[in-house]
Each structure stands twice: as structure tokens, then as C-alpha cells.
Amino acid sequence: MYRPSKKNQAKRQARSQTRQEKAAGAQPGSMTVQWYPGHMAKTRRMIQENLKLVDLVVEIIDARIPVSSRNPDLDELVGEKPRLILLNRADQADPGMNRVWSDWFRAQSLSVLQTDCKTGAGVKQFPAVVRGILADKIARWEERGQVGRPIRVMVVGVPNVGKSTFINQVAQRKVAAAENRPGLTRGKQWVTVDAGLELLDTPGILWPKFEDETVGLHLAFTGAVKDTIMDLETLGCHLILLLARRYPEAVQARYKIDTPEDAQGWELLEAAARRRGFLVSGGEVDLERMARVLLEEYRSGKLGRFTLEEPPCEKKE
Numbered sequence: 001m002y003r004p005s006k007k008n009q010a011k012r013q014a015r016s017q018t019r020q021e022k023a024a025g026a027q028p029g030s031m032t033v034q035w036y037p038g039h040m041a042k043t044r045r046m047i048q049e050n051l052k053l054v055d056l057v058v059e060i061i062d063a064r065i066p067v068s069s070r071n072p073d074l075d076e077l078v079g080e081k082p083r084l085i086l087l088n089r090a091d092q093a094d095p096g097m098n099r100v101w102s103d104w105f106r107a108q109s110l111s112v113l114q115t116d117c118k119t120g121a122g123v124k125q126f127p128a129v130v131r132g133i134l135a136d137k138i139a140r141w142e143e144r145g146q147v148g149r150p151i152r153v154m155v156v157g158v159p160n161v162g163k164s165t166f167i168n169q170v171a172q173r174k175v176a177a178a179e180n181r182p183g184l185t186r187g188k189q190w191v192t193v194d195a196g197l198e199l200l201d202t203p204g205i206l207w208p209k210f211e212d213e214t215v216g217l218h219l220a221f222t223g224a225v226k227d228t229i230m231d232l233e234t235l236g237c238h239l240i241l242l243l244a245r246r247y248p249e250a251v252q253a254r255y256k257i258d259t260p261e262d263a264q265g266w267e268l269l270e271a272a273a274r275r276r277g278f279l280v281s282g283g284e285v286d287l288e289r290m291a292r293v294l295l296e297e298y299r300s301g302k303l304g305r306f307t308l309e310e311p312p313c314e315k316k317e
Helices: 006-025 038-053 073-078 095-107 123-133 135-143 163-171 213-222 232-246 248-255 265-276 287-300
Strands: 056-062 083-088 111-114 151-156 189-194 197-201
Touching: 038 073, 038 151, 056 073, 056 123, 083 095, 083 123, 095 111, 111 123, 123 135, 123 151, 123 163, 151 163, 163 189, 163 197, 213 232, 213 287, 232 248, 232 265, 232 287, 248 265, 265 287
Parallel strands: 056 083, 056 151, 083 111, 151 197
Antiparallel strands: 189 197
């Protein structure tokens, strides 16, 4: 039977204490995420300056985190301009919650379209939905003899929510740089879809500081903020705990672990790492590797279709 030396025991105890300290630090209210590069402040000004040029604003949000992936500044920026909510990555979100969220947004007098920009699901409906929203405006144009006047649409959203991929799908050609990392689009560009529809692509925009820690965490789970600004083990502890609370059967099936109600995030992450055989010297678990795998499997949809947020209880009047 293997017995670690006193020196190795001391190292393992120190690492265990560090994990528990991280776990204690991974509680609500303990993490502040600040993410506001200069180009995001520039984007805010860009949106304000170009609103007068467009007929409709398309706000793309992540169907897995419909609250956290909405920039609250946009309500003020967009004002009374007609708006379409695009529930993107709907294929990775809970189907039942997609319906719940669609109904909720419609109750707020917002139009909604569910899409999966990678496969193109729902995207073909976009031009018709836009023309339906602007039917009265188009009729007024025609009355004035402005037949065939192109509809101009501004596309906005937080980083890495799928704006560029969506535009490429609608245009049916690669016109916007698209990659699964935040901060790729840095400047505006007009894209002509056809003779009657033009899109204005804008860089992703976040707000200066996440006052609610949950918002920052959820954006980090989906990759809207760079992993390098957060501790991966802490992030993994938060994610596996949240998934274990909302979708325990999926976590149990994927990682072959128990998910007791009183378990802490680092305990679940450690159990999953052991089941995967992620060990380093001395039999210590590699929590960072497990956190990376967990995030990749969540973001890619390998874990299943999950929605991490529910609509607010109070409805907008």
C-alpha cells in the first residue's frame, strides 16, 4: 500500500488548503470582474452615432444566459428604435426554457427569433421577420414613392455571442470575421445582404463593471470574457456547482459522480477529475485541467442543452 512521505503529505495538505480557500472565495459576492477595453467605449459612441442611420436594431443574446448576455446600457442607447431579440445558440439551451424566454420577451413588446448561427437554423426566417416588424414603415415608404428603399439594420450584442457568424449566415458568404473568442470585431462595417437589406456589424459591447457577480460568472462560462482574466479552477468550481443544482442528472451521467445537495464546487470538480484520471505527481488531482475540460464541454454543447437563467418575476409594464 502506497504511503506518501511526510514531505509529500505536507505538500498535499497545502494544496488541499489552497483548494478550500479558493472554494471559500468562490462564493457569491467574492469575485469582481472588470472588463472594459477602450474599443468597447468606442463601440458605445459608435452605436449612438449610427442609430439615426438604421431602421431596426437586432440584439443578439445567448439563449443559455438571456439575462447576463444582455447589455443593460442598450435599452437607453436604443431608446424607441424597433428591436428584434435574436435568441442565438438556441440549440445549446434548454428547449423548454427557449419557449419560456421567447414568451417573456414578447410580453415586453419585443420581437423574438430563435437561431443557431453555426448551423443556420432560424436564420432564413430573418429577412421576413424584419420586414414584418417594419411593415408599417415600409408601407409609408411606398406611399412616398420610395419603393425598394433598403432596410438598414444594426446588429449589436456582447462579445462572442455570434454576431459575425450570424451576419455571414444571413449574407450567405463570409463578410465578417468569426471566431470563438471575444473581442475579434473591432470596427463597424456595412454588409449588403440583398437589394433590400443592409446590416451594420458592430464590435461586442460589455458594461464597465459587473455589479452582479453572477453576470460576470455566466459570461465567463460561455466565453464572452477571456478566460485569462479569471482563475480557471474557481470558474470551474462555480460552473459545476451550478450545473449540479440545475441539471444534476446530466452532471452525474457525464462525469459519473454523485451530486449531493451539500457538496461544494471544488469537491464536485475534484471528484470529476478523479473519474477522468486527471492526476499529477503524488496522486494529486489536476483541477485546472478538469476546469478546462468542463468549460470546453459546456461551451461546445457536449454536456447537453442547458439554460442557466430564468426570466425576472416582475414583468415590464
